[in-house]
Amino acid sequence: MKKLNTYENLKKLIGSHYMQGKTAHFFNQKVGWVSSGAPVELLRPFDVITLYPENHASICGAAKQGSEFCEVAEAEGFSRDLCSYFRCDRGSTLLGTSPIGGLPRPDFLFGCNNICGTILKWYEIASRHYDVPFLFVDTPFVHTAITDHAVEYVTAQLQQAVESLESLTGREFDEQKFVRTLELSKKCVELWTRTLEFGAYKPSPLTCFDAFTQMAAIVSLRGTQEAVTHYMTLNQELESRVQKGIAAVENENIRLLWDNIPVWYAMRGLSELFEKYHACLVADTYTNAWASAALDTGNPMESLARNYLEIYLNISMDLMLERIVALIHRFDVDGMVMHSNRSCKPYSLGQYDLARCIKEETGIPVVIIEADMVDSRVYAEEQMRTRIEAFLESLGE
Amino acid sequence: MWCGIDIGAATAKLVLFENMVVSSTVIPSGFDTVKTAEELMERGVEKAGIHRRDIRGIVATGYGRNMVPMADRTVTEITCHARGAHYLDSQVRTIIDIGGQDSKAISLDASGKVKDFVMNDRCAAGTGRFLEVMARALEVELDELGDLSLRCRENVTISSTCTVFAESEVISYKNQGKKKEDIIAGVHEAIASRVLAMVHQIPIKEKIMVTGGVALNAGMIHALERKVEKEVEIPEDPQVVGALGAALLAKES
Numbered sequence: 001m002k003k004l005n006t007y008e009n010l011k012k013l014i015g016s017h018y019m020q021g022k023t024a025h026f027f028n029q030k031v032g033w034v035s036s037g038a039p040v041e042l043l044r045p046f047d048v049i050t051l052y053p054e055n056h057a058s059i060c061g062a063a064k065q066g067s068e069f070c071e072v073a074e075a076e077g078f079s080r081d082l083c084s085y086f087r088c089d090r091g092s093t094l095l096g097t098s099p100i101g102g103l104p105r106p107d108f109l110f111g112c113n114n115i116c117g118t119i120l121k122w123y124e125i126a127s128r129h130y131d132v133p134f135l136f137v138d139t140p141f142v143h144t145a146i147t148d149h150a151v152e153y154v155t156a157q158l159q160q161a162v163e164s165l166e167s168l169t170g171r172e173f174d175e176q177k178f179v180r181t182l183e184l185s186k187k188c189v190e191l192w193t194r195t196l197e198f199g200a201y202k203p204s205p206l207t208c209f210d211a212f213t214q215m216a217a218i219v220s221l222r223g224t225q226e227a228v229t230h231y232m233t234l235n236q237e238l239e240s241r242v243q244k245g246i247a248a249v250e251n252e253n254i255r256l257l258w259d260n261i262p263v264w265y266a267m268r269g270l271s272e273l274f275e276k277y278h279a280c281l282v283a284d285t286y287t288n289a290w291a292s293a294a295l296d297t298g299n300p301m302e303s304l305a306r307n308y309l310e311i312y313l314n315i316s317m318d319l320m321l322e323r324i325v326a327l328i329h330r331f332d333v334d335g336m337v338m339h340s341n342r343s344c345k346p347y348s349l350g351q352y353d354l355a356r357c358i359k360e361e362t363g364i365p366v367v368i369i370e371a372d373m374v375d376s377r378v379y380a381e382e383q384m385r386t387r388i389e390a391f392l393e394s395l396g397e
Numbered sequence: 398m399w400c401g402i403d404i405g406a407a408t409a410k411l412v413l414f415e416n417m418v419v420s421s422t423v424i425p426s427g428f429d430t431v432k433t434a435e436e437l438m439e440r441g442v443e444k445a446g447i448h449r450r451d452i453r454g455i456v457a458t459g460y461g462r463n464m465v466p467m468a469d470r471t472v473t474e475i476t477c478h479a480r481g482a483h484y485l486d487s488q489v490r491t492i493i494d495i496g497g498q499d500s501k502a503i504s505l506d507a508s509g510k511v512k513d514f515v516m517n518d519r520c521a522a523g524t525g526r527f528l529e530v531m532a533r534a535l536e537v538e539l540d541e542l543g544d545l546s547l548r549c550r551e552n553v554t555i556s557s558t559c560t561v562f563a564e565s566e567v568i569s570y571k572n573q574g575k576k577k578e579d580i581i582a583g584v585h586e587a588i589a590s591r592v593l594a595m596v597h598q599i600p601i602k603e604k605i606m607v608t609g610g611v612a613l614n615a616g617m618i619h620a621l622e623r624k625v626e627k628e629v630e631i632p633e634d635p636q637v638v639g640a641l642g643a644a645l646l647a648k649e650s
Contacts, residue, residue: 365513370519382460386473386474386475386518387516390473390475391514393472393475393511394475394510397476
């Protein structure tokens with residue numbers, strides 16, 4: 001797979017993001033731990049440093065330290081069936097270490113249950129551990145469509161969170177800064193959407209493995225100028241690849257859609273395996289979860305509420321299916337690879353039914369592989385290889 | 398002459414093909430896969446009465462496929478089973494393969510192309526390993542299980558999903574004085590329902606062919622047929638269907 005030059009940019013960007021976290025207390029800045037589905041835009045006007053335990057756990061996973069940290073959490077009594085991001089974070093907290101020297105101590109926590117219920121318990125545990133407040137936004141599950149009541153309910157909580165943040169930081173909420181943040185966030189999401197849309201080109205100039213790496217900025221730096229600048233550079237590189245006819249996977253002849261969080265510790269092996277068969281994973285449901293926002297700066301709070309309500313993992317299987325089918329058509333894929341992620345229930349529950357519906361509705365074949373995002377103890381490389389190879393052989397025939 | 402080598406978890410298989418199957422050889426998979434492949438090749442060549450240089454292409458398959466030094470290329474057992482089964486009977490649309498350490502179901506189209514497949518490679522229940530464990534617990538030879546179970550009078554239910562706990566269950570039946578043949582029939586029933594739960598993830602269309610070493614067990618097939626409520630076809634030599642497919646693919650490439 002051809003490495004994107006912008007990868008170096010990203011490394012610097014994320015490096016300095018964590019460095020800011022490390023030096024925050026020295027500069028009297030507050031550190032907030034934020035869940036990936038939380039409306040971070042609300043925090044930016046307070047000039048707090050935001051860090052993402054989920055992103056940190058993925059770094060631990062990619063560095064192949066995930067299982068070791070998980071075991072520490074298990075020794076404390078947490079079940080092996082719990083989320084491996086949580087276990088990894090907990091283990092890293094207890095050991096006080098990680099590939100980046102541990103996540104800096106938080107002054108507060110900000111989480112939202114739109115990605116899973118685990119966040120609530122995870123952050124409660126962290127809140128007790130560090131003895132810091134936990135601001136929580138409850139987002140009702142979207143069964144068919146977002147209800148007005150749900151929007152009102154979430155909007156009210158966002159307003160409440162603003163008050164809590166005011167007393168926590170001793171600063172007043174700056175409306176103007178908030179609107180500017182939303183504008184930047186909107187811009188960032190648009191650029192990120194554009195990045196992912198490049199996968200529709202044939203051949204595609206990027207694979208979902210690129211997206212998995214590049215997503216770090218949309219997750220952690222949404223609503224900042226740095227993220228906007230980064231994605232502009234990235235899109236320029238992708239644009240030039242398209243113009244020069246440079247493919248991410250040479251002689252691309254199979255186009256695939258990936259579902260679920262990546263297998264962080266096996267990214268390289270997996271990407272090489274697909275490449276060997278000239279198969280390109282041109283899109284995925286995971287990174288596309290950050291590409292759907294339609295923020296309205298004219299009606300900031302309500303629009304924020306709507307946006308965070310319809311997060312991919314907060315919608316019913318029927319709605320998920322609609323989005324998947326749309327991706328299948330938009331990216332014109334030949335097949336789908338579903339990662340049944342052992343410890344991520346909201347993402348993995350229902351995959352077998354989804355797979356059946358997808359086959360019926362679109363006629364494309366689906367293969368389900370079993371692994372975990374961070375805990376490599378459940379990963380059987382040879383079995384995984386056979387399944388994927390058999391799938392690719394059948395597509396290549 | 399074309400050659401297919403299938404190195405499975407329990408046994409290694411070789412098929413030599415020239416317009417028809419010339420010879421097939423089955424030996425236990427040793428620890429050293431390279432050595433197993435060598436031995437397999439020597440025996441196969443000897444059995445067919447040919448020279449090694451007569452072989453024009455070799456495809457390796459099975460879990461040991463990447464450790465076969467003489468192979469020209471490797472193909473997964475899913476594709477090979479499909480190819481082999483389609484050659485034996487072009488009417489086959491579903492293959493149920495129960496091997497030593499995994500089981501799989503493959504759905505084929507009329508041209509023999511793989512349409513869909515499911516695999517159980519996570520749990521020993523539903524594989525040949527389950528039978529091996531039970532045979533040991535019941536002090537019966539593996540190849541006696543089938544005939545014994547057909548003499549079953551009273552059904553015994555094995556409810557545990559896990560091989561290890563199912564063995565405990567078998568031992569407790571033994572201590573209740575249950576008959577061997579009844580317990581064995583229960584074991585077959587248990588495997589059949591595990592396999593069927595997996596097979597149902599793909600559309601089961603006739604004809605159905607059962608391959609893999611476990612297909613040699615008549616009691617097992619009987620249990621499977623009852624569960625699937627359809628007749629299943631057993632090829633003459635169910636163990637070598639994958640190796641046959643590999644040989645055919647060697648010829649095609």
